[in-house]
Amino acid sequence: MIALLRRDLALAVRAGGGFGLGLAFFLIVVVLVPFGVGPDRSTLTLIAPGILWVAALLAALLSLDRIFALDFEDGSLALLATAPLPLEGIALIKALAHWITTGLPLTLVAPALGFFLNMAPDAYGYLLVSLALGTPALSMIGSFGAALTVGLRRGGLLLSLLVLPLYVPTLIFGAEAVRRGVDGTGATAPLMLMGAITLGCFALLPFASAAVLRINLR
Amino acid sequence: MSIWEYANPKRFMDWTAPVMRVAFAVAAACLVVGLIWGFFFTPDETRQGSTVKIIYLHVPSALMAINAWFMMLVTSLVWLVRRHHVSALAARAAGPIGLAMTVIALITGAIWGSPMWGTYWAWDPRLTSFLILFLFYLGYIALWAAIEDADTAADLTSVLCLVGSVFAILSRYAVNFWNQGLHQGASLSLDKEENVADVFYIPLLICIAGFVALFVALVLLRTRTEIRARRTAALIARSQRA
Numbered sequence: 354m355i356a357l358l359r360r361d362l363a364l365a366v367r368a369g370g371g372f373g374l375g376l377a378f379f380l381i382v383v384v385l386v387p388f389g390v391g392p393d394r395s396t397l398t399l400i401a402p403g404i405l406w407v408a409a410l411l412a413a414l415l416s417l418d419r420i421f422a423l424d425f426e427d428g429s430l431a432l433l434a435t436a437p438l439p440l441e442g443i444a445l446i447k448a449l450a451h452w453i454t455t456g457l458p459l460t461l462v463a464p465a466l467g468f469f470l471n472m473a474p475d476a477y478g479y480l481l482v483s484l485a486l487g488t489p490a491l492s493m494i495g496s497f498g499a500a501l502t503v504g505l506r507r508g509g510l511l512l513s514l515l516v517l518p519l520y521v522p523t524l525i526f527g528a529e530a531v532r533r534g535v536d537g538t539g540a541t542a543p544l545m546l547m548g549a550i551t552l553g554c555f556a557l558l559p560f561a562s563a564a565v566l567r568i569n570l571r
Numbered sequence: 572m573s574i575w576e577y578a579n580p581k582r583f584m585d586w587t588a589p590v591m592r593v594a595f596a597v598a599a600a601c602l603v604v605g606l607i608w609g610f611f612f613t614p615d616e617t618r619q620g621s622t623v624k625i626i627y628l629h630v631p632s633a634l635m636a637i638n639a640w641f642m643m644l645v646t647s648l649v650w651l652v653r654r655h656h657v658s659a660l661a662a663r664a665a666g667p668i669g670l671a672m673t674v675i676a677l678i679t680g681a682i683w684g685s686p687m688w689g690t691y692w693a694w695d696p697r698l699t700s701f702l703i704l705f706l707f708y709l710g711y712i713a714l715w716a717a718i719e720d721a722d723t724a725a726d727l728t729s730v731l732c733l734v735g736s737v738f739a740i741l742s743r744y745a746v747n748f749w750n751q752g753l754h755q756g757a758s759l760s761l762d763k764e765e766n767v768a769d770v771f772y773i774p775l776l777i778c779i780a781g782f783v784a785l786f787v788a789l790v791l792l793r794t795r796t797e798i799r800a801r802r803t804a805a806l807i808a809r810s811q812r813a
Binding site: 494497501504505508511514519521522525526543546550558561564565568569571 | 703710714717726727738746748749
């Protein structure tokens with residue numbers, strides 16, 4: 354499992370892995386927002402947490418199809434499926450690798466971008482915590498979507514159509530946690546609910562991903 | 572004789588032909604009676620005036636939009652467990668109908684919302700969860716359309732339906748958390764003495780019965796079409812091999 358994780362991380366970080374692309378995309382979306390809504394600082398303060406969450410979600414979406422597609426094309430996924438490691442474990446590791454290469458950097462960069470959007474000073478901590486709790490769920494749900502569309506030649510657009518509705522609860526609790534944190538109405542409840550979603554995803558979705566991969570490898 | 576024998580495509584075609592006709596007839600009768608009764612022979616409601624009459628389309632379609640997904644969930648499970656092809660085809664058939672019901676509920680709701688709430692759309696939990704349901708239907712139908720191999724498509728869409736159901740319910744309650752609603756709570760439930768005043772309630776029930784019958788008839792129609800399409804494809808494949 355650790356070897357597979359190392360391999361996936363190495364593949365993602367090296368040339369052509371698209372490691373920086375998600376981050377660059379995140380930056381560009383955030384930079385584009387003030388052009389869209391105008392440079393008014395109080396408006397930006399109001400929408401900053403939501404924008405950062407939506408942008409992080411889209412940036413995570415961007416690299417989803419890489420989770421399984423490349424391995425599926427060159428046949429290494431079929432080899433992995435015959436390995437002693439169960440396919441559920443492979444699905445879990447692949448999602449984890451995706452989180453380490455996209456979710457984690459996004460979480461770390463988000464406060465810096467919040468600065469551009471004139472985010473309220475109290476919000477930084479909540480944003481960091483909510484993204485750290487929520488992005489693993491994004492990776493896990495996304496890897497299920499990627500497994501679902503791995504056999505399709507032009508699955509990219511379909512993948513986003515399938516995955517984005519599944520992201521709704523995570524997004525709601527994530528952005529709500531930041532908003533309530535700033536309001537002072539208590540961010541504990543949304544954060545706990547989001548933690549529940551993340552843990553539930555990690556407990557159950559590997560089985561769904563593995564089932565779907567088996568169908569696609571048939 | 573077990574219930575599963577009815578899932579044999581040949582037997583399915585045999586027994587659904589009369590059932591479908593009856594369902595269409597019941598749907599037509601109920602909808603004509605219910606809608607005419609509802610639109611022309613019920614009094615105006617004290618506060619809502621005549622706008623209340625859109626309830627006869629709004630409530631039944633919203634009810635069926637949810638139940639269509641539930642039917643897809645059940646048939647998907649049956650396909651995954653027992654691998655009856657008719658079950659997978661029925662799930663496929665229900666998708667676009669559920670989508671249509673969702674759209675009807677959203678549009679009639681918007682038309683009703685305009686005079687009552689002063690807005691066509693609000694990010695109310697119920698409205699939003701219906702919009703999310705709409706997206707789930709779109710994804711489900713798109714996935715069916717995207718995969719060429721029929722069995723793979725049935726398998727993958729079934730798993731999507733199962734996972735999607737969990738997330739749809741999760742979203743349903745998550746949006747409650749996110750915003751307070753304009754929409755009233757559940758007005759119809761089985762365990763209440765009186766749900767809506769009887770003058771409105773009886774034509775509403777007739778309309779709901781009509782929508783249920785219409786849904787059954789349309790699902791059967793589309794499933795039969797799918798079975799025929801499957802047969803044609805098999806015949807073409809056979810003639811090409813020969």
